[in-house]
Amino acid sequence: MGRSAFAVIFDMDGTLLDNNPYHYKAWVEFYKKRGYNLTEQDYLQNISGVPIRSHLNRFLGKLVEEEQIAQLSEEKESLYRKLYEPYIKPIDGLISFLKQLKETSTKTAIATSATAENMKFAMDHLNLWPWFDEIVDTTQVENGKPAPDIFLKAAEKLETAPEKCVVIEDSFAGINGANAADMKVIAITTSNTAETLVPHSLAVSNYNNLTVEKLAGLFSD
Ligand SMILES: O=P(O)(O)OC[C@H]1O[C@@H](O)[C@H](O)[C@@H](O)[C@@H]1O
Numbered sequence: 001m002g003r004s005a006f007a008v009i010f011d012m013d014g015t016l017l018d019n020n021p022y023h024y025k026a027w028v029e030f031y032k033k034r035g036y037n038l039t040e041q042d043y044l045q046n047i048s049g050v051p052i053r054s055h056l057n058r059f060l061g062k063l064v065e066e067e068q069i070a071q072l073s074e075e076k077e078s079l080y081r082k083l084y085e086p087y088i089k090p091i092d093g094l095i096s097f098l099k100q101l102k103e104t105s106t107k108t109a110i111a112t113s114a115t116a117e118n119m120k121f122a123m124d125h126l127n128l129w130p131w132f133d134e135i136v137d138t139t140q141v142e143n144g145k146p147a148p149d150i151f152l153k154a155a156e157k158l159e160t161a162p163e164k165c166v167v168i169e170d171s172f173a174g175i176n177g178a179n180a181a182d183m184k185v186i187a188i189t190t191s192n193t194a195e196t197l198v199p200h201s202l203a204v205s206n207y208n209n210l211t212v213e214k215l216a217g218l219f220s221d
Contacts, residue, residue: 004104007106009109009158009165009167010109011110012122013048013118016110018091020170022083027043028043074115077115094207106212108131110154112150134157136157140153162181162182170197175198186210189203
């Protein structure tokens with residue numbers, strides 16, 4: 001079989017791992033310490049998939065100095081890693097789906113808003129490094145999700161036109177960014193319903209029924 005004519009760009013948190021409940025718990029604790037009671041709606045709408053600097057100022061109600069951001073981010077992310085480590089596992093069917101992509105020489109990338117430490121934590125625990133051709137994080141782009149930049153950078157690194165890329169995403173910020181990049185979008189319903197993750201070409205709850213043929217079908221219209 002020849003190389004697939006399209007490339008697949010995966011988000012990480014909530015897409016490769018079902019870890020959003022642990023991010024949410026860690027954020028609630030982080031903001032509570034600072035006098036803000038975070039709701040699940042706040043988390044899903046304004047935090048999930050979004051780089052930390054975009055919401056700190058908003059929820060803390062004051063401008064946070066640039067030098068403080070890394071320290072605050074590490075405080076929250078180390079709490080998340082501690083909470084999630086005993087439960088870490090890939091989303092159902094992920095590894096066999098990645099195997100299919102490898103067997104069909106389909107190009108793959110990760111485009112994540114996560115910190116380098118969180119990414120290493122997930123990739124090491126789940127042995128994910130061999131499956132991806134490229135990894136793009138927010139340090140490599142000017143604007144984080146919901147801007148399209150991170151997906152466009154991934155397409156550029158994969159040497160594939162945006163209209164030949166499909167993004168798999170679980171967050172509102174990610175779905176909006178992928179649509180703004182003019183890519184095909186698959187919504188994964190780990191944290192939000194298919195009806196709210198719009199527009200998308202396909203919605204799945206895990207990888208058990210996702211095949212390379214189904215992805216190819218998205219490009220046949
Ligand atoms: O969904 P992505 O792009 O992998 O982003 C994950 C990041 O999304 C943000 O919601 C969280 O605040 C971060 O802690 C998390 O790492």
